[in-house]
Amino acid sequence: xxxxxxxxxxxxxxxxxxxxxxxxxxxxxxxxxxxxxxxxxxxxxxxxxxxxxxxxxxxxxxxxxxxxxxxxxxxxxxxxxxxxxxxxxxxxxxxxxxxxxxxxxxxxxxxxxxxxxxxxxxxxxxxxxxxxxxxxxxxxxxxxxxxxxxxxxxxxxxxxxxxxxxxxxxxxxxxxxxxxxxxxxxxxxxxxxxxxxxxxxxxxxxxxxxxxxxxxxxxxxxxxxxxxxxxxxxxxxxxxxxxxxxxxxxxxxxxxxxxxxxxxxxxxxxxxxxxxxxxxxxxxxxxxxxxxxxxxxxxxxxxxxxxxxxxxxxxxxxxxxxxxxxxxxxxxxxxxxxxxxxxxxxxxxxxxxxxxxxxxxxxxxxxxxxxxxxxxxxxxxxxxxxxxxxxxxxxxxxxxxxxxxxxxxxxxxxxxxxxxxxxxxxxxxxxxxxxxxxxxxxxxxxxxxxxxxxxxxxxxxxxxxxxxxxxxxxxxxxxxxxxxxxxxxxxxxxxxxxxxxxxxxxxxxxxxxxxxxxxxxxxxxxxxxxxxxxxxxxxxxxxxxxxxxxxxxxxxxxxxxxxxxxxxxxxxxxxxxxxxxxxxxxxxxxxxxxxxxxxxxxxxxxxxxxxxxxxxxxxxxxxxxxxxxxxxxxxxxxxxxxxxxxxxxxxxxxxxxxxxxxxxxxxxxxxxxxxxxxxxxxxxxxxxxxxxxxxxxxxxxxxxxxxxxxxxxxxxxxxxxxxxxxxxxxxxxxxx
Numbered sequence: 001x002x003x004x005x006x007x008x009x010x011x012x013x014x015x016x017x018x019x020x021x022x023x024x025x026x027x028x029x030x031x032x033x034x035x036x037x038x039x040x041x042x043x044x045x046x047x048x049x050x051x052x053x054x055x056x057x058x059x060x061x062x063x064x065x066x067x068x069x070x071x072x073x074x075x076x077x078x079x080x081x082x083x084x085x086x087x088x089x090x091x092x093x094x095x096x097x098x099x100x101x102x103x104x105x106x107x108x109x110x111x112x113x114x115x116x117x118x119x120x121x122x123x124x125x126x127x128x129x130x131x132x133x134x135x136x137x138x139x140x141x142x143x144x145x146x147x148x149x150x151x152x153x154x155x156x157x158x159x160x161x162x163x164x165x166x167x168x169x170x171x172x173x174x175x176x177x178x179x180x181x182x183x184x185x186x187x188x189x190x191x192x193x194x195x196x197x198x199x200x201x202x203x204x205x206x207x208x209x210x211x212x213x214x215x216x217x218x219x220x221x222x223x224x225x226x227x228x229x230x231x232x233x234x235x236x237x238x239x240x241x242x243x244x245x246x247x248x249x250x251x252x253x254x255x256x257x258x259x260x261x262x263x264x265x266x267x268x269x270x271x272x273x274x275x276x277x278x279x280x281x282x283x284x285x286x287x288x289x290x291x292x293x294x295x296x297x298x299x300x301x302x303x304x305x306x307x308x309x310x311x312x313x314x315x316x317x318x319x320x321x322x323x324x325x326x327x328x329x330x331x332x333x334x335x336x337x338x339x340x341x342x343x344x345x346x347x348x349x350x351x352x353x354x355x356x357x358x359x360x361x362x363x364x365x366x367x368x369x370x371x372x373x374x375x376x377x378x379x380x381x382x383x384x385x386x387x388x389x390x391x392x393x394x395x396x397x398x399x400x401x402x403x404x405x406x407x408x409x410x411x412x413x414x415x416x417x418x419x420x421x422x423x424x425x426x427x428x429x430x431x432x433x434x435x436x437x438x439x440x441x442x443x444x445x446x447x448x449x450x451x452x453x454x455x456x457x458x459x460x461x462x463x464x465x466x467x468x469x470x471x472x473x474x475x476x477x478x479x480x481x482x483x484x485x486x487x488x489x490x491x492x493x494x495x496x497x498x499x500x501x502x503x504x505x506x507x508x509x510x511x512x513x514x515x516x517x518x519x520x521x522x523x524x525x526x527x528x529x530x531x532x533x534x535x536x537x538x539x540x541x542x543x544x545x546x547x548x549x550x551x552x553x554x555x556x557x558x559x560x561x562x563x564x565x566x567x568x569x570x571x572x573x574x575x576x577x578x579x580x581x582x583x584x585x586x587x588x589x590x591x592x593x594x595x596x597x598x599x600x601x602x603x604x605x606x607x608x609x610x611x612x613x614x615x616x617x618x619x620x621x622x623x624x625x626x627x628x629x630x631x632x633x634x635x636x637x638x639x640x641x642x643x644x645x646x647x648x649x650x651x652x653x654x655x656x657x658x659x660x661x662x663x664x665x666x667x668x669x670x671x672x673x674x675x676x677x678x679x680x681x682x683x684x685x686x687x688x689x690x691x692x693x694x695x696x697x698x699x700x701x702x703x704x705x706x707x708x709x710x711x712x713x714x715x716x717x718x719x720x721x722x723x724x725x726x727x728x729x730x731x732x733x734x735x736x
Contacts, residue, residue: 016237016238017228018225021213023207026234030215031070034099036074040217048105070103080094089108091281098228099223108279123144128295139169141292142171146171152174152272155267155268156168163186163194166182176272176273197264204278204283208251208252251273252275253272255267256286260294260297268286315346319332319342319343330356348427348471348474351426353366355422356416366406367407375412376422379424384413387411387412387413389478393407406428409426409428425478427470580617581617581619582615588623589647599634605642608645612649613649625701625723634662635664644662645660655726666719676699695709705726709721709722710723
């Protein structure tokens with residue numbers, strides 16, 4: 001038995017690279033890389049070289065006639081060591097492992113025809129270069145390996161994204177059952193075995209019932225550890241794998257890794273019903289055939305990927321061009337039918353959702369708005385910084401099973417580093433039936449250890465909640481579009497920032513100009529009023545018409561003075577420092593009513609005043625807001641027999657909205673956008689006096705408090721003006 005016995009609950013935890021033993025169809029010798037001192041040897045080394053090599057001694061030329069060649073190889077050659085020991089009819093191969101050299105010895109058997117093998121490989125290379133399809137290339141490779149090795153069954157095994165294996169080609173003599181088209185679960189080849197297949201492309205097991213040969217001493221004196229045999233051809237095999245082979249009905253096997261761009265793509269797996277061995281030369285020929293096939297597969301994938309990338313790049317260029325030209329980049333993405341079609345074609349999706357805060361734009365076949373909102377909440381919790389892609393969304397997010405018909409697969413990506421913004425593509429469910437080589441979910445457990453399954457009969461499973469897979473070019477296209485969107489958003493943000501700075505500069509200049517002009521005009525208007533008053537005092541010398549003219553001059557000057565005062569107040573608002581204090585709004589409204597009492601004389605007015613919550617703001621400025629709104633309500637309802645004025649407030653968790661409503665002349669909502677502008681009047685000055693600045697002043701004050709204003713009106717029925725202030729927590733003692 002092996003020196004290291006593996007009985008874990010899961011074979012995925014078994015340290016198969018340090019078995020402490022080799023298979024019996026060869027022998028092994030470990031030398032120090034520095035001095036070529038013997039450190040370890042397999043227990044059967046003498047059976048192969050007809051001599052013993054003491055541990056701790058450098059082997060002599062008489063024992064190892066290739067020792068000088070080995071020293072020369074070690075000093076500069078990075079490839080593996082090869083030596084044909086003709087006298088002993090042995091193949092000697094060597095490789096470095098850390099500070100040691102591992103030599104492996106195998107019998108040559110019947111001499112293989114190098115010319116015949118080379119002819120086969122040349123023919124394969126020519127065929128793979130011109131084969132019409134990848135399927136043809138896979139089949140021809142399987143047939144060649146079967147021919148030169150003599151195994152009963154040769155399979156080509158393609159690993160999927162989940163590491164399950166799919167038999168995509170098969171050749172053989174019919175002595176073993178066909179596995180063509182079957183899929184095998186990832187657990188059949190655990191992760192550490194896949195790692196060894198990646199770094200050591202060849203492995204052969206001539207006899208499933210071999211007796212492991214221990215490597216002694218078990219601990220390597222150079223490293224202080226059990227010998228790492230990751231690159232060894234003779235490495236002893238896990239008992240779990242041997243049991244798997246027996247359950248499969250095979251007595252011998254060989255595997256050759258198919259490596260593409262440094263990653264394990266699949267295997268050429270050979271099986272025999274009885275013990276069977278092939279020479280090192282044949283195994284290396286099979287390895288060369290696998291490398292030829294790898295190049296054809298890589299070429300096929302590269303060609304498809306390149307074609308798809310070019311196609312998607314054209315779509316992306318159109319999208320980016322439209323987004324750059326549009327005032328809002330979103331419009332360039334989804335505004336028209338062509339844009340929407342390109343958005344879906346960008347990754348080959350059936351639906352898409354663009355989520356920008358509370359705004360949702362759904363394109364094509366998608367989940368409902370609520371389902372998309374819930375999905376975004378889940379995505380935010382995943383801390384995704386780039387791209388999330390899945391062809392089985394419900395496997396990651398269980399709630400997605402409810403809408404798998406339209407969204408089994410998604411690509412989701414953030415389109416903002418600061419805001420809750422997502423672009424999500426959807427693919428529908430593609431139901432398929434998978435033919436497994438045995439039940440992939442069945443485990444056999446005895447004596448506390450999991451055993452490989454015993455049955456390899458075809459087992460069918462219907463796979464649900466999965467979409468067609470996203471290709472690498474499609475995922476890359478999504479990632480590139482994300483970069484493009486972020487670039488456009490940043491550029492537009494910079495343009496907006498430049499514009500904002502220019503506007504701020506212009507506003508400051510206008511405020512300074514308004515302040516200067518209004519300040520300088522106050523004195524002349526006061527003088528006009530004063531001189532008109534002096535002239536009226538000398539009215540004895542004037543006729544009635546002259547006195548009337550003086551009255552008109554005085555009233556015009558007073559009106560102009562009020563306008564200048566309002567302009568001065570308006571321009572000063574940009575300079576005024578806001579002093580935040582708790583403001584008793586009920587008290588302020590009461591004071592405003594008292595100050596407006598003269599304008600209410602001899603009028604019948606019904607007041608309806610509700611509870612007004614305390615606000616945090618500048619008392620003087622908020623008083624101005626209330627004054628302007630209540631004054632307007634009184635002014636525009638004065639022609640009513642009974643004026644009804646309602647003052648109320650609505651409080652929410654985040655804000656308070658105060659309103660002043662009257663039953664006066666009202667206004668047409670078509671002119672709503674003019675209401676809060678400077679010098680904007682909806683009524684004739686002959687009918688209602690005013691400067692046209694009052695509501696503009698209200699808006700600016702409220703906005704300085706980070707609030708907003710609004711209005712509702714109906715001609716002949718009245719109007720309601722409201723302003724909303726954000727809620728700030730105020731302690732009771734502060735109010736007092």
